[in-house]
Amino acid sequence: xxxxxxxxxxxxxxxxxxxxxxxxxxxxxxxxxxxxxxxxxxxxxxxxxxxxxxxxxxxxxxxxxxxxxxxxxxxxxxxxxxxxxxxxxxxxxxxxxxxxxxxxxxxxxxxxxxxxxxxxxxxxxxxxxxxxxxxxxxxxxxxxxxxxxxxxxxxxxxxxxxxxxxxxxxxxxxxxxxxxxxxxxxxxxxxxxxxxxxxxxxxxxxxxxxxxxxxxxxxxxxxxxxxxxxxxxxxxxxxxxxxxxxxxxxxxxxxxxxxxxxxxxxxxxxxxxxxx
Amino acid sequence: xxxxxxxxxxxxxxxxxxxxxxxxxxxxxxxxxxxxxxxxxxxxxxxxxxxxxxxxxxxxxxxxxxxxxxxxxxxxxxxxxxxxxxxxxxxxxxxxxxxxxxxxxxxxxxxxxxxxxxxxxxxxxxxxxxxxxxxxxxxxxxxxxxxxxxxxxxxxxxxxxxxxxxxxxxxxxxxxxxxxxxxxxxxxxxxxxxxxxxxxxxxxxxxxxxxxxxxxxxxxxxxxxxxxxxxxxxxxxxxxxxxxxxxxxxxxxxxxxxxxxxxxxxxxxxxxxxxxxxxxxxxxxxxx
Amino acid sequence: xxxxxxxxxxxxxxxxxxxxxxxxxxxxxxxxxxxxxxxxxxxxxxxxxxxxxxxxxxxxxxxxxxxxxxxxxxxxxxxxxxxxxxxxxxxxxxxxxxxxxxxxxxxxxxxxxxxxxxxxxxxxxxxxxxxxxxxxxxxxxxxxxxxxxxxxxxxxxxxxxxxxxxxxxxxxxxxxxxxxxxxxxxxxxxxxxxxxxxxxxxxxxxxxxxxxxxxxxxxxxxxxxxxxxxxxxxxxxxxxxxxxxxxxxxxxxxxxxxxxxxxxxxxxxxxxxxxxxxxxxxxxxxxxxxxxxxxxxxxxxxxxxxxxxxxxxxxxxxxxxxxxxxxxxxxxxxxxxxxxxxxxxxxxxxxxxxxxxxxxxxxxxxxxxxxxxxxxxxxxxxxxxxxxxxxxxxxxxxxxxxxxxxxxxxxxxxxxxxxxxxxxxxxxxxxxx
Numbered sequence: 001x002x003x004x005x006x007x008x009x010x011x012x013x014x015x016x017x018x019x020x021x022x023x024x025x026x027x028x029x030x031x032x033x034x035x036x037x038x039x040x041x042x043x044x045x046x047x048x049x050x051x052x053x054x055x056x057x058x059x060x061x062x063x064x065x066x067x068x069x070x071x072x073x074x075x076x077x078x079x080x081x082x083x084x085x086x087x088x089x090x091x092x093x094x095x096x097x098x099x100x101x102x103x104x105x106x107x108x109x110x111x112x113x114x115x116x117x118x119x120x121x122x123x124x125x126x127x128x129x130x131x132x133x134x135x136x137x138x139x140x141x142x143x144x145x146x147x148x149x150x151x152x153x154x155x156x157x158x159x160x161x162x163x164x165x166x167x168x169x170x171x172x173x174x175x176x177x178x179x180x181x182x183x184x185x186x187x188x189x190x191x192x193x194x195x196x197x198x199x200x201x202x203x204x205x206x207x208x209x210x211x212x213x214x215x216x217x218x219x220x221x222x223x224x225x226x227x228x229x230x231x232x233x234x235x236x237x238x239x240x241x242x243x244x245x246x247x248x249x250x251x252x253x254x255x256x257x258x259x260x261x262x263x264x265x266x267x268x269x270x271x272x273x274x275x276x
Numbered sequence: 277x278x279x280x281x282x283x284x285x286x287x288x289x290x291x292x293x294x295x296x297x298x299x300x301x302x303x304x305x306x307x308x309x310x311x312x313x314x315x316x317x318x319x320x321x322x323x324x325x326x327x328x329x330x331x332x333x334x335x336x337x338x339x340x341x342x343x344x345x346x347x348x349x350x351x352x353x354x355x356x357x358x359x360x361x362x363x364x365x366x367x368x369x370x371x372x373x374x375x376x377x378x379x380x381x382x383x384x385x386x387x388x389x390x391x392x393x394x395x396x397x398x399x400x401x402x403x404x405x406x407x408x409x410x411x412x413x414x415x416x417x418x419x420x421x422x423x424x425x426x427x428x429x430x431x432x433x434x435x436x437x438x439x440x441x442x443x444x445x446x447x448x449x450x451x452x453x454x455x456x457x458x459x460x461x462x463x464x465x466x467x468x469x470x471x472x473x474x475x476x477x478x479x480x481x482x483x484x485x486x487x488x489x490x491x492x493x494x495x496x497x498x499x500x501x502x503x504x505x506x507x508x509x510x511x512x513x514x515x516x517x518x519x520x521x522x523x524x525x526x527x528x529x530x531x532x533x534x535x536x537x538x539x540x541x542x543x544x545x546x547x548x549x550x551x552x553x554x555x556x557x558x559x560x561x562x563x564x
Numbered sequence: 565x566x567x568x569x570x571x572x573x574x575x576x577x578x579x580x581x582x583x584x585x586x587x588x589x590x591x592x593x594x595x596x597x598x599x600x601x602x603x604x605x606x607x608x609x610x611x612x613x614x615x616x617x618x619x620x621x622x623x624x625x626x627x628x629x630x631x632x633x634x635x636x637x638x639x640x641x642x643x644x645x646x647x648x649x650x651x652x653x654x655x656x657x658x659x660x661x662x663x664x665x666x667x668x669x670x671x672x673x674x675x676x677x678x679x680x681x682x683x684x685x686x687x688x689x690x691x692x693x694x695x696x697x698x699x700x701x702x703x704x705x706x707x708x709x710x711x712x713x714x715x716x717x718x719x720x721x722x723x724x725x726x727x728x729x730x731x732x733x734x735x736x737x738x739x740x741x742x743x744x745x746x747x748x749x750x751x752x753x754x755x756x757x758x759x760x761x762x763x764x765x766x767x768x769x770x771x772x773x774x775x776x777x778x779x780x781x782x783x784x785x786x787x788x789x790x791x792x793x794x795x796x797x798x799x800x801x802x803x804x805x806x807x808x809x810x811x812x813x814x815x816x817x818x819x820x821x822x823x824x825x826x827x828x829x830x831x832x833x834x835x836x837x838x839x840x841x842x843x844x845x846x847x848x849x850x851x852x853x854x855x856x857x858x859x860x861x862x863x864x865x866x867x868x869x870x871x872x873x874x875x876x877x878x879x880x881x882x883x884x885x886x887x888x889x890x891x892x893x894x895x896x897x898x899x900x901x902x903x904x905x906x907x908x909x910x911x912x913x914x915x916x917x918x919x920x921x922x923x924x925x926x927x928x929x930x931x932x933x934x935x936x937x938x939x940x941x942x943x944x945x946x947x948x949x950x951x952x953x954x955x956x957x958x959x960x961x962x963x964x965x966x967x968x969x970x971x972x973x974x975x976x977x978x979x980x981x982x983x984x985x986x987x988x989x990x991x992x993x994x995x996x997x
Binding site: 010013014016017018020021022024025027028030031034043045046047089090092093095096097099100102108110112113114115116117118119120121122123124125126127129130149152153154156181206209210212213226227230231233234240241244245248251252255256258259260263266267 | 289296301303370382383392398402443444493500536
């Protein structure tokens with residue numbers, strides 16, 4: 001029996017939800033709007049919401065000052081590379097945890113998660129020294145590896161929870177048909193887990209994109225991603241709200257757009273096994 | 277199913293991830309432990325020999341230590357409370373029939389995509405600035421004196437900023453859980469005249485407990501190490517110095533690697549205490 | 565235009581002759597201050613002259629500081645040139661981390677660098693960093709508001725006059741604060757201001773045996789005076805205001821006076837300012853004890869020891885801190901916008917003497933003496949800092965205690981007691997006591 005929903009109630013829901021959604025989104029909206037104002041309009045009292053002289057000047061100033069495309073490209077490579085690499089390493093591990101569980105599986109999972117609790121700044125010097133020794137300071141490959149390691153526990157865990165939802169009988173049937181382990185993973189398991197893998201990729205891409213400690217401290221010019229780009233726009237001399245907004249918008253826009261286009265995927269997969 | 281053959285295959289397949297993480301944990305951990313027993317001052321010529329436990333006693337004996345532990349726990353606890361409570365409410369709301377559900381969902385999850393540095397900068401300058409910030413304008417509009425957010429209400433401000441970033445995450449996970457709720461059971465309860473609160477308490481909340489566990493676990497891991505939000509907004513002043521921030525001050529501002537490393541060891545201990553605590557309380561929900 | 569090109573050609577020839585035309589790619593770390601951003605925009609001129617290209621790493625001051633310190637103390641070699649200040653240079657130079665700049669070319673004319681700047685950027689008489697711009701601090705005030713208050717600013721006012729003028733100019737109804745000062749935590753922000761101010765009240769950080777001095781009456785006087793003045797006439801939220809916040813307030817016409825870096829003079833009289841036509845300048849105040857409250861600072865370019873590109877890096881330093889660069893900026897942006905405070909010849913240039921704040925800037929710089937900054941003798945060099953490696957860490961924590969007192973979270977006495985304890989503790993850890 002379907003719940004009888006009155007139009008009134010639906011309208012009320014809509015009004016409340018849109019109001020809350022607007023409030024939560026407002027800081028981002030305001031940043032985007034401010035990025036199109038002049039510096040004087042950006043701090044005008046009372047604030048101007050929409051009726052200002054829209055200008056692209058801030059964007060051209062920011063672009064002139066820093067080569068946005070290079071930062072963007074580094075971000076894409078580092079975040080993308082670390083996520084893909086992480087998933088490649090995590091799929092076999094998650095598979096074995098999900099289908100050949102042992103007494104220690106849960107302990108291993110929790111231990112993996114606990115490695116994320118190490119305070120990064122405490123190990124900055126050790127890691128920096130290692131990076132110098134290996135000659136991978138300010139290199140994309142070095143950052144890709146570090147971000148992969150940082151997110152690996154989350155990736156393993158997410159994949160593990162998706163794999164567990166796949167009924168074991170299907171795998172056994174495949175095995176009866178003579179599928180090898182490799183074939184089993186490649187042709188049976190992976191296709192079934194594609195939604196899960198997709199949302200794992202997305203979530204970890206976002207996490208890697210937004211990581212701001214290692215990406216800032218292990219790079220100089222060559223491998224610096226957007227987190228370093230934004231560090232040159234915080235509190236400069238003079239009025240800067242509009243330029244800061246433009247730089248902020250440029251730093252978050254790619255992942256915001258990606259997130260919006262893929263939000264169905266993300267929502268579907270982001271369960272961490274919370275839903276049975 | 278678990279034959280000897282597949283067991284050894286499983287171990288082999290787990291090996292790369294386990295070995296990598298073991299290395300990622302052990303190498304820095306060993307070096308941190310080593311440094312924590314040395315007098316290591318980069319600006320005074322580097323490693324100056326054995327220090328015994330003096331770094332440990334000095335770090336814990338500093339007047340900033342216990343306040344920083346307290347600050348850390350308050351921020352983690354405050355953000356968890358806000359995101360879980362609001363997350364449940366939002367999830368229930370978003371599950372209701374409405375027009376433009378997809379758009380609202382997009383609006384609500386957007387903060388999750390914003391870099392912590394950017395969100396801290398935006399909040400600090402464009403919202404919490406006592407002269408030009410939006411909040412100050414709103415306060416003045418209603419004839420009130422603008423709040424000096426980051427100095428007078430520093431902790432609530434930081435908790436608010438961090439909660440804004442993590443609310444989408446909590447909402448998303450809880451929403452998925454709400455959507456899997458057995459609606460017939462709920463409707464039956466509604467027909468029986470059970471008020472909303474008791475329906476919520478006896479049907480919805482138990483169903484969400486697993487999702488809440490996940491939210492708490494994952495967020496705690498990230499919240500224990502928040503840094504950018506504090507660095508950008510208060511720089512650790514006004515009672516917002518967390519343990520992570522205190523270690524940052526020792527390592528990078530005071531350039532005392534030995535002392536900072538000892539602090540790192542304490543932070544690991546704190547993280548493990550929190551982890552054990554979490555496992556005890558919520559781990560049962562996580563039948564791995 | 566002809567002049568510029570001729571100059572360019574002449575420099576190019578001289579540089580090519582001395583170093584050979586081997587093109588390098590330099591990585592330079594710098595602060596996101598206006599003058600440095602302008603320098604980035606003019607990099608093409610350097611590349612045209614020398615063939616070397618430049619990769620900029622522009623970071624916010626605090627981020628930059630931690631980034632370059634990590635790199636140099638681990639000998640990471642990520643940067644070929646670093647922008648550092650008067651605090652870092654002597655310490656790093658003493659550690660042998662920087663390439664001595666004692667063999668710069670004759671055309672560069674190192675003797676033209678202001679002695680105060682060269683002194684602060686040297687260790688044992690050897691220059692380790694070349695000043696890009698130098699600054700002291702001074703009073704910038706609104707002539708119109710001063711007049712309306714019926715007061716006249718002397719060239720060298722006292723603190724009691726400043727407090728009186730601040731109260732007279734304050735007009736909360738119209739959102740005008742008599743005085744805007746730094747209160748933000750951080751040794752280079754509010755810490756620098758209060759330390760320079762304390763000097764004029766007869767306070768000092770350490771006595772000659774490196775004992776912290778926050779339990780003295782002089783420090784208590786300094787903080788109480790500051791706190792009372794700011795409570796009566798400071799802007800809302802001043803405990804979180806630093807240089808940028810105050811600049812923004814002043815430019816919006818919300819401050820009667822502002823005591824801060826002399827480089828701000830070109831901003832408050834520049835295009836972004838709504839009060840550009842009514843700004844006056846005066847020396848930083850004193851208390852009749854023989855020491856003024858102005859500081860001395862330079863942002864300077866230094867080369868980390870061990871870089872493979874030392875020759876090219878020196879060429880860049882000669883380009884960026886030489887007189888040719890000043891003329892280049894003057895030709896493009898006007899004399900008011902050239903990097904100030906580094907060279908004697910700039911202040912002898914009639915074009916620059918016409919700039920309204922030039923003389924007061926020079927007077928402020930000349931009246932600052934890092935070797936003699938306190939009323940009572942002190943064991944350290946530096947005015948708004950003590951040039952010892954531990955200072956940055958200690959002073960940041962001390963200034964956090966002060967900021968918490970400004971915000972009313974603790975009393976001034978509590979803040980001073982905490983500052984005293986944590987300073988002595990840190991100095992003990994470092995082996996001074």
